[in-house]
Structures are given as C-alpha cells and as structure tokens.
Amino acid sequence: MLLTLTPNPSLDLLFEADCLVWDDANRLDAPRRRAGGQGINVVRAARALGVDARAVAPLGGQVGGELAAMLAAEGTPLRAVWIAGETRVFVGVREGASGRSLLLNPRGPRLGPAEAEALCEAVRAGLDEMRPRWVACCGSLPPGLPPDLYAAVGRMAREAGARFVPDCDTPPLRLAVDAGCDLLVPNRHEAGRLLGEELEEGDVAAAARAATALLACGPAAVAVTMGAAGAVLATRRGTWHAAAPPIRDGSAVGAGDAFLAGLLAAMEEGAEPPEALRAAVAAGTATLLSDGQDLLRRSDYEALLRTITVRRAG
Numbered sequence: 634m635l636l637t638l639t640p641n642p643s644l645d646l647l648f649e650a651d652c653l654v655w656d657d658a659n660r661l662d663a664p665r666r667r668a669g670g671q672g673i674n675v676v677r678a679a680r681a682l683g684v685d686a687r688a689v690a691p692l693g694g695q696v697g698g699e700l701a702a703m704l705a706a707e708g709t710p711l712r713a714v715w716i717a718g719e720t721r722v723f724v725g726v727r728e729g730a731s732g733r734s735l736l737l738n739p740r741g742p743r744l745g746p747a748e749a750e751a752l753c754e755a756v757r758a759g760l761d762e763m764r765p766r767w768v769a770c771c772g773s774l775p776p777g778l779p780p781d782l783y784a785a786v787g788r789m790a791r792e793a794g795a796r797f798v799p800d801c802d803t804p805p806l807r808l809a810v811d812a813g814c815d816l817l818v819p820n821r822h823e824a825g826r827l828l829g830e831e832l833e834e835g836d837v838a839a840a841a842r843a844a845t846a847l848l849a850c851g852p853a854a855v856a857v858t859m860g861a862a863g864a865v866l867a868t869r870r871g872t873w874h875a876a877a878p879p880i881r882d883g884s885a886v887g888a889g890d891a892f893l894a895g896l897l898a899a900m901e902e903g904a905e906p907p908e909a910l911r912a913a914v915a916a917g918t919a920t921l922l923s924d925g926q927d928l929l930r931r932s933d934y935e936a937l938l939r940t941i942t943v944r945r946a947g
Contacts, residue, residue, distance in 0.1 A: 634765040635679050635686035635897060636795070638756055638786055641741040641775045642670030642690040643723040644700050647886060652730045661726070667928070668703045669723050671800060672771035674890035675897075677709055677928045678916060682898040687712065687763060689755045691775075693742055694719030712759055714751045718742025721775075725886045734885065741775030749778055756786055760793040767897055770809065771800040771890065780804045784812035791815075800893055803827060810850045817847055817855040818893050824857045835862045841872045841947035854906070856896060856913065858889055864917075865946050866896075866910040873907050874946035875914040878937060880921045887928050892917035895934070907943040914941050 646664040653659055668677070672688055679686040687710040692701055697713075697720035704711045724737040744752070760768070768790035770783040783805045787797040791813065798816040799809035803826045810817065810827070821832040824843045827850075832839050837859070844855040844867035858864045863876040895916025899909035915937040919929040 634763050635676070635684055635767045635769065636756070636759045636763055636765040636790075637672030637675050637686065637688050637769045637771055638752070638783075639670040639672030639688060639690040639771055640744075640752065640778055640782065641721065641773050642668075642673055642692065642697075642700060643721045643739075643741075644696050644703075645669035645723045645725065645886065648724070648726040650726055650728050653726065653728050653735065659726075664724075665924075666703075668700050668707075668709070669887070670772055671890050672769060673704070673709070673711070674887045674928055675769055675771055675800075675894045677707070678887075678891040678894035678920075679898055680709065681927070681929055681931055682894060682916065682934065684894070684898045684901060686710075686894075687759060689752070689759055690714070691716045691742075691744060691748060691752055692720050693717060696720040696722060712755050714748065714755050716742060716744055716748045718744070736886070738773075741773070744775055744777040746777075749782070752778075753782075753786070753789075756789065760790065760795065764793075765795050766901065767798065768795045769798045769800055769893065769897070771893075773801065774805055781808045781812075783809040787812050787814055798893070798897075800889075810852075814852050815854075816896075817850070817852045818858065818889075818896065819847075819855075820858045820860075820889060832857075835859065837862060837865065837874050837946055841865045841867065841874065845872055845947060856892075856910065858892055858917070860885070863914055864892065864910065866906055866913075867947075868906050870906060871945060872947045873910050873943050875907075875910045875941050875943045877914055877918050878940050880918060885921060888917040888920045891920045891929050911938060911941050911943050
C-alpha cells in the first residue's frame with residue numbers, strides 16, 4: 634500500500650504544436666485536460682499497475698473542484714484538504730518538429746499555517762487508516778509551507794512503520810535526506826544539486842557514480858533518471874542501468890512519477906533490483922504512449938517490459 638502527499642497539485646493542460654513561434658499567435662487544438670501534481674500522478678500510475686494507493690493534497694477554488702471531480706470520476710482515492718487559494722493550472726506544449734516541450738509551472742497558491750497543519754493531519758489520518766508500506770512526498774512546495782515539511786512527514790511515516798521516499802528538489806530534498814529516507818529517485822539535475830556537481834546528459838557512468846555516492850546518505854536504494862537515456866539503480870548489492878526504448882512522439886509529463894510508481898510496485902512484489910529497474914523504466918516510458926486522460930495503460934507497460942534490457946553499471 635502507498636500513501637502520497639502532493640502539496641502543490643495542478644490541473645494539467647497538455648497541448649500539441651507542430652512548431653512553436655515567438656511573438657506571434659500559436660493556433661492549437663484543444664488540450665488534454667488531466668489531473669496533475671506529482672504525488673497524484675504516482676497514485677494514478679501505481680493503481681494502474683495494481684497497487685493500492687491513495688493521495689493527500691490541498692485543493693481550492695474552481696480548479697480544485699474540477700480536479701477533485703476528475704479524480705473521483707476515474708476512481709482515484711483522494712483525501713482533499715480544502716484551502717482558500719486557487720489550485721494552479723500547469724500548461725505543457727509539446728513541439729512536434731523538435732520533440733521538445735515548453736512547460737509553464739506556476740508556483741501555486743499560498744497556504745496559511747492552519748492549512749499547513751490540516752495537511753499534516755490528513756497525512757496522519759492516512760497513516761492510521763491505511764498502514765501503508767510506503768509514503769511518498771512528491772513535488773514542489775507552494776508558498777507558505779516550510780522547507781522541512783517533507784522531513785517532518787518522513788519522520789512521521791517512519792515512526793508509523795512505513796518506508797519513506799522524497800521526490801522533489803533541493804532544499805526540501807536535502808532536508809528530507811538529512812532527516813532519513815529509504816529510497817531516493819532524483820533526476821540527473823536533482824542528483825547533481827545534491828552532490829554539488831553537474832551530471833551531463835546521457836552520461837550513464839556519471840549517473841551510476843552519483844547514485845552510488847548518494848547511498849552514503851542512508852537510503853537502501855537510489856535511482857537516478859536520465860530521460861531518454863533511461864535510469865540507473867544503485868543498492869548495496871550493485872548498480873544497474875536500463876535504457877529507455879526510443880519513442881519520439883508523446884508527452885513526457887508525468888514520466889518520472891510513473892517511474893517511481895513502477896519502482897514501488899515492483900518492490901511491493903519483492904522484485905530483485907534489476908527487475909525493479911526494468912519495471913520502473915517501462916512504467917515511465919509508457920506515459921509517452923498515452924493519448925487520453927490516463928497517465929499510462931497497463932497494456933503498454935507490459936509490452937514495454939519485454940523490450941528493456943538491464944545491465945550492470947559501474
């Protein structure tokens with residue numbers, strides 16, 4: 634079982650454009666509208682893979698109401714904390730000519746002290762009700778929340794007997810790591826900021842060294858994602874690399890969240906590290922094949938599993 638905290642959820646509007654132009658009108662078709670926010674995406678992907686998962690998130694205003702209705706309609710369990718501010722709208726525009734994406738990511742609504750405490754209480758209630766094996770804190774912190782929120786939730790989770798994974802950027806990530814966690818899943822940029830170095834795109838050896846170095850912070854496993862270059866996974870038993878299948882078309886929004894869901898789903902089933910990494914990369918890649926409100930389809934995930942090769946790294 635999995636419980637996630639998403640302090641800064643969003644309504645995602647995902648557009649497709651042949652070629653973006655600047656200082657002129659870009660005429661686009663209607664976007665895909667999808668419930669978003671990293672922890673919510675993790676729950677949606679995990680449930681698609683057969684894991685019992687629930688989300689905690691603050692919602693507010695008309696956008697928050699629409700987000701709650703979308704999640705209810707698709708059967709995604711959510712403990713909502715209603716706030717005074719308006720839930721943000723995330724906009725992603727994928728340019729077909731280049732395969733690149735323009736991502737517009739607002740900071741989100743400001744939460745007051747009472748709303749922050751209500752969010753923590755919702756997590757405590759989820760821990761009491763679910764007794765989850767994993768708690769994941771995912772995404773950016775909106776204005777008003779303290780940078781050590783994830784560290785505090787991590788301590789709460791571990792005291793309840795759950796394992797903890799922070800999926801965010803520094804400084805909240807650094808504070809959560811220092812407080813103690815069981816798994817880390819940074820992308821190459823986040824891993825580099827944790828270590829004070831830059832990891833070059835596609836450099837598998839550097840990512841493997843970074844994952845191994847981060848084991849010294851205390852987690853049992855560290856995965857570093859590298860986009861099209863796949864991901865590495867380091868444990869005290871070794872380090873592995875899985876290449877991502879080449880898929881040019883499709884939006885990568887939510888791919889990292891699905892990667893975490895696939896990793897946790899495999900770990901729940903007792904998979905060995907190489908198989909857990911294979912499952913994670915398959916889940917992340919499956920998001921590029923989704924063309925509707927679904928983050929990923931189980932059939933795509935299962936087909937991709939058969940195409941991914943895992944090798945020792947480092």
